[in-house]
Amino acid sequence: MDLITSTATLPLLFGCVGVFGLLKLLQWLRTRAYVRDAVVVITGATSGLGRECARAFSAAGARLVLCGRNAEALEELSRELAASPAAKVQTHKPHTVTFDLADPGAIVGAAAEILRCFGHVDVLINNAGISYRGAVVDTSLDVDKRVMETNYFGPVALTKALLPSMIRRRQGHIVAISSIQGRISIPFRSAYAASKHATQAFFDCLRAEVEQHGVEVTVISPGYIHTHLSLNALTADGSKYGVMDESTAQGRSPAEVARDVLAAVGQRKKDVVLAGLAPSLAVYLRTLAPGLFFSLMASRARKERKSKHC
Numbered sequence: 001m002d003l004i005t006s007t008a009t010l011p012l013l014f015g016c017v018g019v020f021g022l023l024k025l026l027q028w029l030r031t032r033a034y035v036r037d038a039v040v041v042i043t044g045a046t047s048g049l050g051r052e053c054a055r056a057f058s059a060a061g062a063r064l065v066l067c068g069r070n071a072e073a074l075e076e077l078s079r080e081l082a083a084s085p086a087a088k089v090q091t092h093k094p095h096t097v098t099f100d101l102a103d104p105g106a107i108v109g110a111a112a113e114i115l116r117c118f119g120h121v122d123v124l125i126n127n128a129g130i131s132y133r134g135a136v137v138d139t140s141l142d143v144d145k146r147v148m149e150t151n152y153f154g155p156v157a158l159t160k161a162l163l164p165s166m167i168r169r170r171q172g173h174i175v176a177i178s179s180i181q182g183r184i185s186i187p188f189r190s191a192y193a194a195s196k197h198a199t200q201a202f203f204d205c206l207r208a209e210v211e212q213h214g215v216e217v218t219v220i221s222p223g224y225i226h227t228h229l230s231l232n233a234l235t236a237d238g239s240k241y242g243v244m245d246e247s248t249a250q251g252r253s254p255a256e257v258a259r260d261v262l263a264a265v266g267q268r269k270k271d272v273v274l275a276g277l278a279p280s281l282a283v284y285l286r287t288l289a290p291g292l293f294f295s296l297m298a299s300r301a302r303k304e305r306k307s308k309h310c
């Protein structure tokens with residue numbers, strides 16, 4: 001009986017693995033064809049997910065524009081990518097553009113520089129962002145504004161500056177790195193969750209408006225990633241939080257998430273949640289049983305307040 005089972009199941013198993021492998025290979029080839037030689041602009045390329053996206057898109061043959069506030073860090077990454085094995089087959093040394101997303105004038109200047117250098121943008125990845133930790137009652141309005149400027153108004157301004165040229169070409173792809181907190185709001189993250197909900201809403205509206213012009217929009221909502229996000233987060237008084245949270249340290253590797261971002265772009269996905277089971281279920285719970293979700297969040301707030309004396 002065992003022999004019959006194994007002789008019947010083994011070829012089936014190998015067949016399934018073969019089909020799965022073939023599908024993966026086809027997906028990879030499609031992604032490569034889409035990204036190869038494409039002009040890809042990445043904000044927040046100096047750290048974490050942005051830096052890994054730069055590595056992933058560079059390995060896939062993209063012509064990169066690396067954006068950030070730290071010119072030296074951008075140049076270092078550009079040199080690293082130009083010296084990488086992928087660069088031996090292609091000749092694209094990444095271009096760097098230094099600007100602060102909280103400065104609307106600088107954003108317009110940066111977009112003009114990118115268009116002057118490359119003539120067009122194929123993929124814009126709005127990745128840069130900051131997080132926040134604090135209670136609403138303690139937080140100065142200035143902090144809410146700073147988080148919104150970086151996470152919402154900055155990406156919106158950059159998108160608006162590049163969109164007309166995409167519409168004229170009837171081609172382009174805009175990516176927003178949101179967060180699972182763009183779908184659910186958790187306590188002591190008001191400014192961050194609000195900025196990510198706004199991001200989701202804005203880019204959902206944009207997707208509907210620009211489809212007719214051949215422009216695509218992908219919103220990506222990751223769960224925790226092991227980056228500097230918590231270290232760089234703002235607190236209620238605007239100072240730096242400066243702590244590597246356990247949830248961040250135990251998050252997914254940014255290189256792995258960057259590969260998922262590349263795959264989502266290559267497959268022209270419209271909306272992707274890159275989170276584990278509990279956060280993904282929480283998104284459904286928020287819609288299907290909001291009362292229960294709100295109770296869970298209130299209990300989380302009570303526990304967190306006790307443990308951190310918030």
Ligand SMILES: NC(=O)C1=CN([C@@H]2O[C@H](COP(=O)(O)OP(=O)(O)OC[C@H]3O[C@@H](n4cnc5c(N)ncnc54)[C@H](OP(=O)(O)O)[C@@H]3O)[C@@H](O)[C@H]2O)C=CC1
Nearest residue numbers: 044046047048049069100101128129179224225227228229
């Ligand atoms: N880490 C996580 O758990 C998760 C992260 N995300 C999102 O991923 C994205 C990337 O963050 P992550 O890599 O994790 O965090 P990091 O702190 O490691 O990287 C953030 C990047 O954003 C840049 N940045 C911050 N403020 C500005 C600004 N005013 N102007 C220009 N650039 C700025 C930083 O540049 P600089 O070096 O100049 O500070 C840095 O390159 C963010 O949008 C974040 O919300 C989403 C879900 C989970």
Ligand SMILES: CCCCCCCCCCCCCCCC(=O)OCC(=O)COP(=O)(O)O
Nearest residue numbers: 131132179180181222223224278279281282285
């Ligand atoms: C039917 C059963 C449903 C079970 C649901 C249980 C509810 C569990 C709540 C889970 C909350 C998850 C929060 C995830 C937050 C997250 O991944 O955020 C990503 C970030 O952007 C991280 O930023 P931060 O600055 O907060 O580190």
